[in-house]
Amino acid sequence: MxxxxxxxxxxxxxxxxxxxxxxxxxxxxxxxxxxxxxxxxxxxxxxxxxxxxxxxxxxxxxxxxxxxxxxxxxxYEGVGPRLMPQGWEEALAARRVQVVADGGCDAMGLAFFETSRGELQSSEWLARQLRKVQGAIRAMDGFVKARRRGSDFLIGDELSIADIAAGAMLGMMDMVESQFGLVQWSEEFPELRKWWEWLEERESFRETRPVMFELSEKVA
Ligand SMILES: N[C@@H](CCC(=O)N[C@@H](CS)C(=O)NCC(=O)O)C(=O)O
CATH class of the missing domain: 3.40.30.10 (Glutaredoxin)
Structure with missing residues (x-):
C-alpha cells in the first residue's frame, strides 16, 4: 500500500x-x-x-x-486516465504549465511567510514574490484562453497534469484571497475563474479542497 x-x-x-x-x-x-x-x-x-x-x-x-x-x-500507465499527453510537444507543454503553477505556489508560500516577519519584513522581497504570483496567474489565464478549440482541458482533449497543477494553484490562490487577502485574481481574470470553478466540480477536486491549519510554532 x-x-x-x-x-x-x-x-x-x-x-x-x-x-x-x-x-x-x-x-x-x-x-x-x-x-x-x-x-x-x-x-x-x-x-x-x-x-x-x-x-x-x-x-x-x-x-x-x-x-x-x-x-x-x-x-500506472494503463490504469484510468493517462494524465500525460502522448506526443512530446504536448507533454512538454503540460509540464510547462505545471512549472508555472508550482512556481506560483512557491512564490505565494514565500510571500505568506514574509508577512509573518513583523518589522523584519522586506517590502521589496514581498513585492517581488507577489509579482511572481500575479505573473503565474496571468500566464494561467493565457493557457486557458489558448486551449484547443472545443476542448475544456489545457492541453489536448483530456485531463492532464497541467489541469491538475493549474487547478491546485488556483485553489491555493482562492484560499489565500478569501482568508488573507494577499492576492486578488477573481475579478481581473473572470474566464480563468470560470474554468477553475468548472474544474473544482470534478470529484477528485471536490474531495481534495484545501483546508488551512493554524501554525503554533514560529516559522520565519
Ligand atoms: N517543490 C516542492 C514544494 C513542496 C512544499 O513547499 N511543500 C510545503 C507544504 S505545502 C512544505 O512541506 N514546506 C515545508 C518547508 O518548506 O520547510 C514540491 O513540489 O513538492
Whole structure:
C-alpha cells in the first residue's frame, strides 16, 4: 500500500492526491504540519518538504510533487486516465504549465511567510514574490484562453497534469484571497475563474479542497 505524506492546505500534495484518485489507486493519506517540530517529514525528505510518497516494500521515499506525478503516470500507465499527453510537444507543454503553477505556489508560500516577519519584513522581497504570483496567474489565464478549440482541458482533449497543477494553484490562490487577502485574481481574470470553478466540480477536486491549519510554532 502507498502512503502519501500530505498537508491539508498543500497545493503540491493535492496534485498527487488528485492523480491517485483519478487513477483509482488506493493509498493512505497521512496529514502533517511540515513546519512544526513534531513532523515526520525530515525522516523521509532531507529537504523537509511535503508531499512524500512512501512505499511498504523497501523502496526509498519519493518526494517533490512533479516527480511523484511522473511516477504515477509511468507506473500506472494503463490504469484510468493517462494524465500525460502522448506526443512530446504536448507533454512538454503540460509540464510547462505545471512549472508555472508550482512556481506560483512557491512564490505565494514565500510571500505568506514574509508577512509573518513583523518589522523584519522586506517590502521589496514581498513585492517581488507577489509579482511572481500575479505573473503565474496571468500566464494561467493565457493557457486557458489558448486551449484547443472545443476542448475544456489545457492541453489536448483530456485531463492532464497541467489541469491538475493549474487547478491546485488556483485553489491555493482562492484560499489565500478569501482568508488573507494577499492576492486578488477573481475579478481581473473572470474566464480563468470560470474554468477553475468548472474544474473544482470534478470529484477528485471536490474531495481534495484545501483546508488551512493554524501554525503554533514560529516559522520565519
Ligand atoms: N517543490 C516542492 C514544494 C513542496 C512544499 O513547499 N511543500 C510545503 C507544504 S505545502 C512544505 O512541506 N514546506 C515545508 C518547508 O518548506 O520547510 C514540491 O513540489 O513538492
Amino acid at each position: 502507498l502512503t502519501l505524506l500530505s498537508a491539508t492546505p498543500s497545493p503540491y500534495a493535492r496534485k498527487n492526491r488528485i492523480a491517485l484518485l483519478e487513477k483509482s489507486i488506493p493509498f493512505v493519506l497521512r496529514s502533517e504540519i511540515p513546519w512544526e517540530s513534531s513532523t515526520q517529514t525530515p525522516l523521509y525528505n532531507p529537504l523537509e518538504k511535503l508531499p512524500v510518497l512512501l512505499f511498504d516494500d523497501g523502496r526509498p521515499p519519493l518526494y517533490e510533487s512533479w516527480l511523484i506525478q511522473e511516477w504515477i503516470v509511468r507506473e
